[in-house]
Amino acid sequence: MAFSFPRHRPDFWTWITISIVAVLCILLILPILRVLTLGFIDPDTGSLTLDNFIEVFTRNYYLNGLKNTLFVGALGTLGACLIGIPLAFFTTRFLITGKTLISTLAILVLVSPPFISAYAWIMMMGSNGVITNFFGGIGINIPTIYGAHGIILVFSLKFFPFIFLMTQTALTAVNKSFEDAAENLGCSPWQRFVKVTLPLVFPAVSTGAIICFVLSIADFGTPAILGRGFRTLSTIALSAYRSELGGPPTMAVTVSILMMAISMIALVAQRRILANRRYASSLTNLPVAVKLSGWKNAAVHFFSHGIVFLAMLPSAVVVYTSFLKTKGPVFVGGFGLESYDRIWRDAPDAIYNSFLFAIIAVTFITITSGLISYVIVRRDTKAAAAIDFLMMVPYLVPGVVMAIGFVTVFRNGMPNFFGPAFLLVMIYYIRRLPYGVRSTTSSLRQIKPSLEEAAVNLGATPLGAFVKITVPLIFPGIVVGALMGFITAINELSSTLILYDAGTITMPVKVYLAVLDGEFGLAAALSTILLLSTGACVYAVFRFAENRNSAFI
Amino acid sequence: MASVEISGLRKLYGDVVALSDISISIPSGTFYTLLGPSGCGKTTLLRTIAGFHQQSAGQIAVDGSSIEHLPAHQRDVAMVFQDYAVFPHLSVRDNVAFGLKQRRIPAKEITRQVEEVLEVVELGKFVDRMPHELSGGQQQRVGLARAIVVRPKVLLMDEPLSNLDARLRVDLRAELRRIQRDLGITTIYVTHDQEEALAMSDVVCVMEGGIIQQAATPLDVYLRPSNRFVASFVGANNFLQVGNFKGECVLKCCGSSVSQHLPAGPVVCALRPEDISVKVDEDPSSLLNTEISIPVQIKEVSFIGREMEIFATTDNGEAIKAVGRSDSKVIALPVDSRAWFCVERQNLSFFRDSELGERV
Ligand SMILES: Nc1ncnc2c1ncn2[C@@H]1O[C@H](COP(=O)(O)OP(=O)(O)O)[C@@H](O)[C@H]1O
Ligand SMILES: [Mg+2]
Numbered sequence: 001m002a003f004s005f006p007r008h009r010p011d012f013w014t015w016i017t018i019s020i021v022a023v024l025c026i027l028l029i030l031p032i033l034r035v036l037t038l039g040f041i042d043p044d045t046g047s048l049t050l051d052n053f054i055e056v057f058t059r060n061y062y063l064n065g066l067k068n069t070l071f072v073g074a075l076g077t078l079g080a081c082l083i084g085i086p087l088a089f090f091t092t093r094f095l096i097t098g099k100t101l102i103s104t105l106a107i108l109v110l111v112s113p114p115f116i117s118a119y120a121w122i123m124m125m126g127s128n129g130v131i132t133n134f135f136g137g138i139g140i141n142i143p144t145i146y147g148a149h150g151i152i153l154v155f156s157l158k159f160f161p162f163i164f165l166m167t168q169t170a171l172t173a174v175n176k177s178f179e180d181a182a183e184n185l186g187c188s189p190w191q192r193f194v195k196v197t198l199p200l201v202f203p204a205v206s207t208g209a210i211i212c213f214v215l216s217i218a219d220f221g222t223p224a225i226l227g228r229g230f231r232t233l234s235t236i237a238l239s240a241y242r243s244e245l246g247g248p249p250t251m252a253v254t255v256s257i258l259m260m261a262i263s264m265i266a267l268v269a270q271r272r273i274l275a276n277r278r279y280a281s282s283l284t285n286l287p288v289a290v291k292l293s294g295w296k297n298a299a300v301h302f303f304s305h306g307i308v309f310l311a312m313l314p315s316a317v318v319v320y321t322s323f324l325k326t327k328g329p330v331f332v333g334g335f336g337l338e339s340y341d342r343i344w345r346d347a348p349d350a351i352y353n354s355f356l357f358a359i360i361a362v363t364f365i366t367i368t369s370g371l372i373s374y375v376i377v378r379r380d381t382k383a384a385a386a387i388d389f390l391m392m393v394p395y396l397v398p399g400v401v402m403a404i405g406f407v408t409v410f411r412n413g414m415p416n417f418f419g420p421a422f423l424l425v426m427i428y429y430i431r432r433l434p435y436g437v438r439s440t441t442s443s444l445r446q447i448k449p450s451l452e453e454a455a456v457n458l459g460a461t462p463l464g465a466f467v468k469i470t471v472p473l474i475f476p477g478i479v480v481g482a483l484m485g486f487i488t489a490i491n492e493l494s495s496t497l498i499l500y501d502a503g504t505i506t507m508p509v510k511v512y513l514a515v516l517d518g519e520f521g522l523a524a525a526l527s528t529i530l531l532l533s534t535g536a537c538v539y540a541v542f543r544f545a546e547n548r549n550s551a552f553i
Numbered sequence: 554m555a556s557v558e559i560s561g562l563r564k565l566y567g568d569v570v571a572l573s574d575i576s577i578s579i580p581s582g583t584f585y586t587l588l589g590p591s592g593c594g595k596t597t598l599l600r601t602i603a604g605f606h607q608q609s610a611g612q613i614a615v616d617g618s619s620i621e622h623l624p625a626h627q628r629d630v631a632m633v634f635q636d637y638a639v640f641p642h643l644s645v646r647d648n649v650a651f652g653l654k655q656r657r658i659p660a661k662e663i664t665r666q667v668e669e670v671l672e673v674v675e676l677g678k679f680v681d682r683m684p685h686e687l688s689g690g691q692q693q694r695v696g697l698a699r700a701i702v703v704r705p706k707v708l709l710m711d712e713p714l715s716n717l718d719a720r721l722r723v724d725l726r727a728e729l730r731r732i733q734r735d736l737g738i739t740t741i742y743v744t745h746d747q748e749e750a751l752a753m754s755d756v757v758c759v760m761e762g763g764i765i766q767q768a769a770t771p772l773d774v775y776l777r778p779s780n781r782f783v784a785s786f787v788g789a790n791n792f793l794q795v796g797n798f799k800g801e802c803v804l805k806c807c808g809s810s811v812s813q814h815l816p817a818g819p820v821v822c823a824l825r826p827e828d829i830s831v832k833v834d835e836d837p838s839s840l841l842n843t844e845i846s847i848p849v850q851i852k853e854v855s856f857i858g859r860e861m862e863i864f865a866t867t868d869n870g871e872a873i874k875a876v877g878r879s880d881s882k883v884i885a886l887p888v889d890s891r892a893w894f895c896v897e898r899q900n901l902s903f904f905r906d907s908e909l910g911e912r913v
Binding site: 462465469 | 603604605624625626627628629630631632634635636640641642651655656696699700703
């Protein structure tokens with residue numbers, strides 16, 4: 001029997017896989033590799049060196065930055081856990097009036113940008129804040145919000161929803177028999193919580209905590225606005241980048257590598273701890289929420305509603321402030337629409353740019369995330385596995401770092417060949433692509449592959465089957481992914497600050513600059529527009545998503 | 554209507570040989586069934602024909618023209634899926650029309666053909682239903698209608714009935730066969746259910762380990778299995794050791810001479826449980842010369858209604874089973890009592906003593 005080897009013809013999906021890998025190489029791998037290599041190169045001689053790292057690890061300026069970053073990151077995460085875990089426990093184990101409202105508000109907190117709450121806290125507790133002045137008026141000097149404690153407060157109140165939502169999901173899936181058994185063996189309710197329930201939801205809690213930690217490390221707006229001399233790696237990276245303009249951004253890149261390394265180490269550590277903690281749970285005996293009475297009931301309600309109230313307070317203050325009567329940068333008492341009037345005069349381009357860039361980026365995300373999901377879910381190749389892995393990378397690379405990588409790749413040697421607008425759209429695209437892909441991937445996993453095969457078998461081309469069968473079936477997932485991409489793209493601050501120029505200013509940048517200038521009215525009006533767009537998208541996600549909470553985390 | 558010719562087909566998954574040197578020839582209009590235990594490569598063969606897998610080597614020809622290099626959507630072989638694969642977002646009408654639209658048939662003609670084929674599968678009343686409003690059996694009818702409406706050269710079915718309950722399976726089996734006959738469409742049907750295979754097929758192709766063991770009519774496969782695997786997989790069988798005693802072949806368990814001329818090497822004798830008659834108190838020496846009798850010790854008799862199953866061991870400890878009309882005398886036998894299992898010599902067959910040992 002003679003063997004004939006079939007002519008190998010790459011099919012449609014092979015071409016798509018190749019294209020995806022190419023795009024990811026250019027937009028993701030290349031910038032990160034450039035950042036990694038530049039850190040090991042002497043800016044003057046161009047030779048390989050470890051001097052940059054030696055400088056970072058010996059000079060106090062950088063060492064303090066590192067310590068500060070870890071400090072606010074760790075304590076912010078701890079704060080988020082201390083808020084999120086009890087809240088999750090209360091809302092799943094006790095009957096809480098207004099439970100849906102609590103998770104809705106938590107989601108709103110989660111998606112609204114951190115720099116807005118940072119500056120709202122300044123308006124409340126800054127040197128000229130409402131609360132500061134109130135207490136000052138009655139002769140009490142309370143500490144201002146500036147510094148490490150302020151940043152930790154903002155991080156805790158900003159990032160607790162990750163812990164809350166993930167722990168809540170895990171708690172509703174814990175088999176009640178475990179807890180019953182513990183109680184039966186003589187545990188008090190508190191012992192039972194610490195010894196049984198908490199360990200069972202530990203995987204979820206630690207995943208949420210890692211997200212908080214990585215986001216805290218990467219966050220630029222909060223330390224920039226509240227720091228006042230308290231510098232973290234992200235603010236140091238940006239200043240280094242600014243002072244190195246014109247030459248190779250060596251120190252900015254070295255600090256960036258450090259930031260990436262911290263995120264990676266945290267993730268790897270969490271994975272290792274989790275590795276031998278996999279609890280299979282049968283859902284035979286679902287936990288039920290009990291009704292509390294008396295002071296316990298009151299305390300639990302007070303805590304649950306109080307927390308989300310406190311977390312929403314900054315947004316409320318911002319919206320309120322935007323309707324205050326102003327004259328220039330000064331509030332003159334009473335209500336008025338001057339702030340909005342000023343946006344139309346001073347910052348229409350910021351609004352226009354923000355929407356334009358976000359919409360273009362999200363359009364690309366929408367088109368490509370379906371294709372990428374298809375490759376990840378349906379194609380059993382090494383390339384597909386690699387793409388799946390690469391989709392996690394943008395979560396781990398801070399915006400400042402990614403932007404510096406973009407600059408070193410796309411501006412180096414070809415000045416302004418790629419305009420800032422193009423780079424901004426591309427960086428929004430690559431940084432927010434994982435939101436789209438994750439959402440479409442989870443939809444696609446629920447679709448039987450035989451449906452696409454049936455279409456092909458009946459004569460549809462692979463692309464035809466994808467468009468006529470796959471896309472309609474994963475449509476809700478695509479919409480949710482696009483909305484999440486839009487929310488996160490329009491609120492992007494850190495990488496935009498590095499890449500924008502006069503013609504490509506966006507709303508978050510304008511807010512940031514206005515806050516630095518003390519133009520709180522203008523900042524409030526712009527932030528209100530951001531919050532409104534974000535809220536509208538959240539509402540739309542609620543309409544489309546099968547599981548409203550899991551769409552956001 | 555078309556003939557199918559497969560030659561030298563191989564399929565490897567990494568190092569795993571899923572199909573090894575498959576060569577079959579299916580005349581036009583045949584109902585051809587691939588039968589074999591789970592994991593033997595049936596699905597792989599079917600999906601390779603459909604173009605969902607790329608073969609490692611070999612040719613597939615439909616009506617003499619080779620299709621193995623064509624992408625799946627150009628092969629004109631329609632498939633009916635085990636999990637129905639009815640498009641959940643399309644109505645019954647649009648599901649059935651899907652293939653016709655791909656072929657750019659005029660809308661009017663599509664409407665006519667869809668209604669016609671839905672009459673054939675008895676779903677005429679359901680044209681405008683959505684799939685989730687249909688039962689499993691009805692969904693599979695939609696799957697069938699969708700496949701046959703495009704008048705494919707070959708119809709492929711991968712265990713289309715295995716997700717249905719037992720009653721429906723038997724009903725739909727007959728209906729499938731009727732529709733296939735009426736249309737005269739060449740059909741390759743995959744199942745692990747031997748009863749289904751024997752009842753429906755023109756040709757049954759028994760597979761094991763990615764290799765074709767036997768391809769023949771249902772009766773031939775049952776009466777003249779080509780090797781020991783087929784003999785044990787299709788229908789039940791007892792295998793007894795055969796030894797050589799003074800130049801004669803005898804059953805080791807009882808010394809009965811079974812044949813003069815068997816080749817050298819270990820051989821087993823196969824006898825079907827339903828060919829055995831149980832004698833309780835007759836003297837076996839009074840038997841005719843055309844029968845052999847095997848003394849056994851009864852281990853268990855289970856009465857299962859229409860018939861009874863008798864489990865026993867021979868004198869050298871081989872397990873042996875008989876099936877017969879229920880007989881109160883036999884059912885009353887206590888454990889370990891003696892009896893004789895009698896078989897006509899013409900019902901014995903012989904195989905080399907290995908898993909795939911051929912018939913001798
Ligand atoms: N995608 C795959 N990758 C690796 N091995 C496979 C794959 N699909 C099937 N196999 C192997 O090929 C053999 C034949 O499988 P299959 O054709 O599905 O058998 P059947 O349909 O007869 O149950 C099995 O051993 C199975 O494990
Ligand atoms: Mg199979």
